[in-house]
Amino acid sequence: MKTFFKIFKWTFFVLGFLFISSIIFMRTSRVMDKQFFTVRKDYSYEKIQSDLSHQEFYFEMEDGVKLHGALFKPDSLEAIATIFHHPGNGMNINRAAVQYSFLIERGYQVFTYERRGFANSTGVADNALELKDDALNVFDQLIKEETVKGKPVILWGQSLGGAFATMNMAERHDFADGLIVEGTFNSFNAIGQHYAGMVNMEKIKWMIPLLSPNDYPAEENIQKIHKPVVVIHSKEDKQVPYELGRALYQASNKESTQFWEIDGLHINGMNQRRQKYLALFDEMLQPHS
Template identity: 45%
Template sequence: MKKIVKTIKWLMITIISILIVAVLWIRFSRFTDTMIYKTNGLTYDSFQTEYTHQEYYYEIDKNVKIHAVLFKPDSTTAPIGTIIHYSGKGIHLMSSQKYYKSILDKGFQVFSFERRNFGKSTGTADNSVQLKKDALYVFDKITKHKDVVDTPIIIWGQSLGGAFAIMNAAERQEKINGLIVEGTFSSFPDIGKVYANALHMENFKAFVPLLMNNDFPAEKEIKKIKKPVLVIHSHNDEQVPYKLGEKLYESSNKDNTEFWKIKGKHIKALFDYEKEYIDKFLEMINN
């Protein structure tokens, strides 16, 4: 009997040890980072647009170039403001343009870029820390541009891009007028639990946060922001649950943050509430 108990004890120790090693390997190999930013080859040969624009390639290092575009309003007057847009996971610059027409028509210019290994950007998107550095590098570059430097700046993030937008706003809030995020989650571990089936852990959701690095802790970063913030979330959002947008808002500073609860599909508010949405941008540059 003692021999059986001893065997069971060592078996349990072995299983637990294997689980700990597996968790540590997943965390430190950044396996989940690769899954988060995987885009299944969403690239294209040449950039095309009907809008007036300036195209850029920022050379981060020898093998990494970040593709970016500054979309300009069709006007002889200077832009009334600059919106720096962080789009959703699978939305590159060929597809993000559908969001810009009403914004450009109002007189704003819009700047956006494609993260590594996406669109026309090169490199490997397998490390959140590096992608964070890329975002801040590109932000610092464009905000020194002669057409941007004297304009009010709003950071705008949608879905996954909202995590980047909140980080950027927290790190560079002295350079911006405000932040708008739509359909954004409170943290990667939180959204990871929603998509636990992607890790084949739908029955072990509580363990997902142990596997994920949280280099974009939106609910912590948003607390740091003192400039005007608008959190937009649809009660019908089927991709990022409403409760995660609500949790993000609850973590914010209520003195400078507004929560706009809407109805509709994921990150479609600009089409469903065009006038109200544009008015939110105008309010921020006029504060």
């Protein structure tokens, strides 16, 4: 009997050690980051396909990676404000720019960029902390541009880009005037558990918070924001569940945050309700008018 308990004890110890070692390895090797951020389809292109006036950028990061971006501008008047757009996963500049025409007509200039490892940006998207530094670096460089300096800046994020925009606003609170997010989520752990079946983890999705460092804690970040925030989510969203957007709103400072419940497809609010969407951006400028 003593031998049996001894074997059981050592077996339990070895299995526990292997389990903990595996968790540590997967966290430090950032296996989940590759699942979240790698875009497997090629979205590169030769040139920006848009009739809107624009200025193209290549921002060089410290490790030599170059991030491709573009600032879309009104033709005949000076921009009233800059919208810094963090687009959804798989949305390159050409796809993002389709949404900008009515914002440009109103007098906004809109900037967006492509994250490393995607479309015409170089590098590999396998580390959330690198992507976070990239986003802040691009933001810091953009606000120094002559056409941006001295103007209000509104952060706008869609889907995955909502996590980036919320982080951006929390980290650069003094340099932006408001935040609008649509179809986004309250944490990477929550969205990871929703998509666990796609990586064969449906039966063990409880492990995802153990495997992912959650470097974009949106619920914590949104609490740091005391400027106007709008959280938009469709109750019919099939890609990011409505409950995750609602949870993000619940974590926010209610005195400065509003929730807009819509219907329809994922991040399709702008196409369906342009005037209302435009009014949200305009409201962000009221302290400057």
